[in-house]
Amino acid sequence: MNTIATLVKGEIGIISEESLDVIPLKLLEMGCLPGVEVELLQVAPLKDPLYICVNGSHLAIRKEMAEQIKITKN
């Protein structure tokens, strides 16, 4: 199963529809929606948090959150 946490640096995935219920409203509002591309830009030195670009927003989210958001890789 692929999640944002399984991306490698520079890799792009697409957030899958089933993630809708696990993504907190605030993250949805910031553009982290099912069906959009998500790119992993940087990983913090201790492997957490993750620095992603989604829908034009550059965000840092924690690994525990990233592990819940399922994606499909192209």
Place this chain on the structure above:
Amino acid sequence: MENPKPIKVALIGNPNTGKTSLFNQLTGLTQKVGNYPGVTVDKKQGTCKLLNNKTAIITDLPGTYSINPTSVDESIVLTSLLNTTDKDFPDIIVVVADVENLKRNLFLFSQVKDLEIPIILAINMSDQMERKGISLDVETLQKELQTEVVLISSRKNIGINDVKKAIENCAEVSNTHPLCSINHKIDGDYFEKLKEVSSNHTLYELWLMITQNNFPDSLTEEEKKKLLQFTQDVSRVKRYQHKETIHRYQQINQILKRTYLVDRTKAKDLRGKLDRVFTHKIFGYVIFFGVLLLIFQSIFDWSSAPMDFIDAQFANLSEFVTKQMNDGVLRDLITDGIIPGIGGVVIFIPQIAILFLFVAILEETGYMSRVVFLMDKIMRRYGMSGKSVIPLISGTACAIPAVMATRTISGWKERLITILVTPFTTCSARLPVYAILISLVIPDKKFLGYFSLQGFTLLSLYVLGFAIAIISAFILHKLLKVKSTSFFVAEMPNYKLPSIKNVVFDVLEKTKAFVFGAGKIILAISIVLWFLASNGPDSFDNVEKNITKNVLNENLSSDEIQTKIASAKLENSYIGIMGKSIEPAIKPLGYDWKIGIALISSFAAREVFVGTLATIYSVESDDENNSTIKERMRAEVNPETGEKRFDLAVGMSLLIFYAFAMQCMGTLAIVKRETKSWKWPMAQLIGMGILAYVASFITFTIFS
């Protein structure tokens, strides 16, 4: 003066869109802050002259990504937009958007638009469009959004007059249409029923009231009851909120497809390169600690001259007033209570302003977000968040603004722990205490041929402050059973050169807030202490008579008699009695009742310690040449042992006591306000007090 009624305008926008910089351009020096601020935290207002001689009152609302609030600051936005009957309810809203992040900014716009308040969209940083390869069809965008769109660059002062013009136009022809009708696409029946609840509010307003549990005064009791029924079905409300969000983004995507184009090949990847350096696993931390060193170094280097100057000026002022005024209670109140009280606040302005300057620059440039990213995992081990780094750094100037700065931390437990441990960091009020004690008890020697022993002791105390903050955070993390849904998301804004105007305004605003917020408390306590030191029970009034009677047969000069009287007065004053009554408790730490008085008076502000001891010893000293406080303290003898009062053991014990104890009323008051309960400030006071007592006792025992 043809139009006496100013137009009320509210600025709304995502964080990092340059909203505050537009506010600064529109209002300049007219801006006022209603309350103690953090970064754009409280309601800021200013007036703006429009082009047709009308004026507008501009309110800068806190930056937010959505009007569904997740923090205290964000809820201010919702409350001010829902309460239609409030006197500050805006006539016009200006949504400020960043051209580079237009999609996400339009999400907030679409929500605000649905409130059906007259609205203008100001797209900021438009001067960057060409460089970033962005092209925008403003005309079509205006039509699609049914809103006047203005391109601006607030940093370069471009388009500010267009915003003013748009405000004028908008005030004349108010045109309000909802943008995304939320009803039928999600659940037609449900929203139809909701709409029937009240005819005075739009459907979207009603929807916000139930999703946010925010019921403004403009509702009748019956309407409120009906709305409360809708809130019962929590999971449905949550599901519809998610659907609403997706629906809005779909609509925005449609609009942007026709109006917004980005040529990716033109975008230069400077951000990526800088990120690689600043978040590098080695260089990232090296740079961060370098920045910290630079900040601390500058705080000390740059502030010592202005602080000495302020100190001297207040001393002169006291002396001047003493000469000008007649003897009496009023003169004493002014020279011994009010002037030193105000001086005690003003003296911190240089250090605090310098610290705020650095924090403002780090935030403006976008570097602070990288520190949050870098430190989050480490801080989480201690129950805090990456966002706790900012309060902990700010705490080295003053814990009061630092506690305010915790508002950006979204998890309650993480925020609470940060608030509780912040007062351990070495604030600037501890510095004068440390400085005088170190110079008294630590020999002025070098070790390893280069390092100064005194400097090393001071550095150790700073490290100790951080260490104990981290350790207690860890303990609190394990002990506290606070229910908190911690959810962390931090935006990583693009790097920017700081705008001088924004930085200056920010420093001015925060420094002003410190002076008037904390200053009030420090001044009030200084006056209370003065009263306690210059008044006492019955025996106090007889002191003068008794002394004069007793010394009749001794051959003393009038100066010596005055000194004896003053000393006896202090001993019999309320504060002297307080000092004496706590003497048994502090004796194991090596202190006498005079140090006890200094400990009590330190509750106003720690640095009062030095002043109090100066007062006590100056009224007692009989040697005219003992001019400086340090020399007086050095001359003080412990009557029981005949040794110096301030020997190594007492000095070290006091240093440790001041490092750990919670001796700051201002901080306690602010913690109460931020945690909305006396429970936490009391826990701090008692917990830190016990720790200080035990640690000082151990220190005293080891060194004596």
